[in-house]
Amino acid sequence: MAAPFDVNDNSVVVIIGTGAGGGTLANELAQKGISVVALEAGGRHLPQDYLNNEWPSFSQLAWTDMRTTSGDWRVAKDFPNLPAWIVKAVGGSTVHWAGASLRLQEHEFRARTEYGDLDGANLLDWPVTLKDLEPYYDKAEDKMGVTRTNGIPGLPGNNNFKVMKAGADKLGYKNCHTGRMAINSEPRDGRPACQQLGFCFQGCKMGAKWSTAYTEIPKGELTGNLEVRENAHVLKINHDNNGKVSGVVYQDLEGNQFEQKARVVCVAGNSIESPRILLNSASSLFSDGLANSSGQVGRNYMRHMTGSVYAAFDKPVNMYRGTTMAGIITDESVNNPDRGFVGGYEMETLSIGVPFMAAFLNPGAWGREFSAAMDTYQNMAGMWLVGEDMPQESNGITLSDEKDQFDMPAANVHFDDHPNDVAMRNHAYQQGMALYDSVGATQTYPTPPYPSTHNLGTLRMSRDAKDGVVNGFGQSHDIDNLFVSDGSQFTTGGAENPTLTIVSLAIRQADYIEKQMNERTI
Secondary structure (H helix, E strand, O other): OOOOOOOOOOOOEEEEOOOHHHHHHHHHHHHOOOOEEEEOOOEOOOHHHOOOOHHHHHHHHEOOOOEEEEOOOHHHHHOOOOOEOOEOEOOHHHOOOOOEOOOOOHHHHHHHHHHOOOOOOOOOOOOOOHHHHHHHHHHHHHHHOOOOOOOOOOOOOOHHHHHHHHHHHHHOOOOEEOOOEOEOOOOEOOEOOOOOOOOOOOOOOOOOEOOOOOOHHHHHHHOOOEEEEOOOEEEEEEEOOOOOEEEEEEEOOOOOEEEEEOOEEEEOOHHHHHHHHHHHOOOOOOOOOOOOOOOOOOEOOEOOEEEEEEEEOOOOOOOOOOOOOOOEEOHHHOOOHHHOOOOOEEEEEOOOOHHHHHHHOOOOOOHHHHHHHHHOHHHEEEEEEEEOOOOOOOOEEEEEEEEOOOOOEEEEEEOOOOHHHHHHHHHHHHHHHHHHHHOOOOEEEEEOOOOEOOOEOOOOEOOOHHHOOEOOOOEEOOOOOEEEOOHHHOOOOOOOOOHHHHHHHHHHHHHHHHHHHHOOOO
């Protein structure tokens, strides 16, 4: 364990957040001999603490600070203070995730070129290509132990997957399997194989699923170069007279405020908190917030096109047994505008427990139709639909008039569906229901989107400083020693679950930061 770094030590790299991006970056830099202070707003919970029960787990892990919501999305009506289901703990949302680890496709890095000038969409090509990222994808897949890569076998298929596979075959889909998952299918990296316990969104009791909480963070701490400060809620980032960031102000559980001086600051608080911090750091020199000369801080919020389809059968499926996300169909992830929309989507098995099913099912919460649906829970199979939503400049994070418990303006999350998102969702519902109907479903339930888990954009990469916030290495166009290290930097969303790409970008960013520090350019 690193001896604590002094708050006045201005040689350290300060990382805000310890999830897929921040936790990976912290370890990568520590392994290179660079001193790192990681500030985590939540506490530390490890496998022995996790609860295989959704409601108490929500209380243990969820970020429930005040937020407000606007826009036409269903979440604003049904969950106005919970637009996103993310984690407030060491490890961030890698504590509470399915484990799906998919590479973005080549065409998804060139969305503006591939999809054209789509009315209302603020599309832009990434300043990096799949070829640029491939060596880092390789490293991330090896680090995370992703199944079906590096000779690692796939996980076994549970009943939920078997229903999906039978339907996929009926519909003529060619690419259906148990997925590329950062869940050990055999012992690896000192962690056991998955025991198929089920109800494993809430944290893997076995430690078989990769999480920075018990992989990257402790490995970094063992070097002596990483200190993680828990329950350190960041309020703002300070800068010097030359406009370089110089320190990070945070508050502990007792209400004490500190400023940790820094040589470099990396923001990895997720796509809601990261722009909120930059906007809240406005000063006389940066009147619109840090790194915001383009006016793009907080804009272009994406949360993926999502929805679910559940189906009841005349016999038990027990979909909750085994991994939560137990299989995937990738056929619809291609770009085929003949379907009535650009971009594509994945179909992934998803089982949620009885309490969350009651909260999210449509029809929901009352009446004979709802109770009849809940009575068939054991006979249900289910899938989540996840696809590329369109970045829109008007979708984004702004500072609300409401204040949180730190007297800091809460984040307001505004989101309107783009017509392309709606067309894609309707197509996905149709295909999901057709799949289950083809294998004898007695009833299908298309279910509207839940609070967001894939929060992307808001501090996007761009080649030109006027179009975004950071360059292809996550480095601010405006401030050389300020970096973004989470999903906020995504230029567009792609159809795939984003964690693998976030980890890959963090590994690449660590190499870049080391080089820049050695060359004394930051």
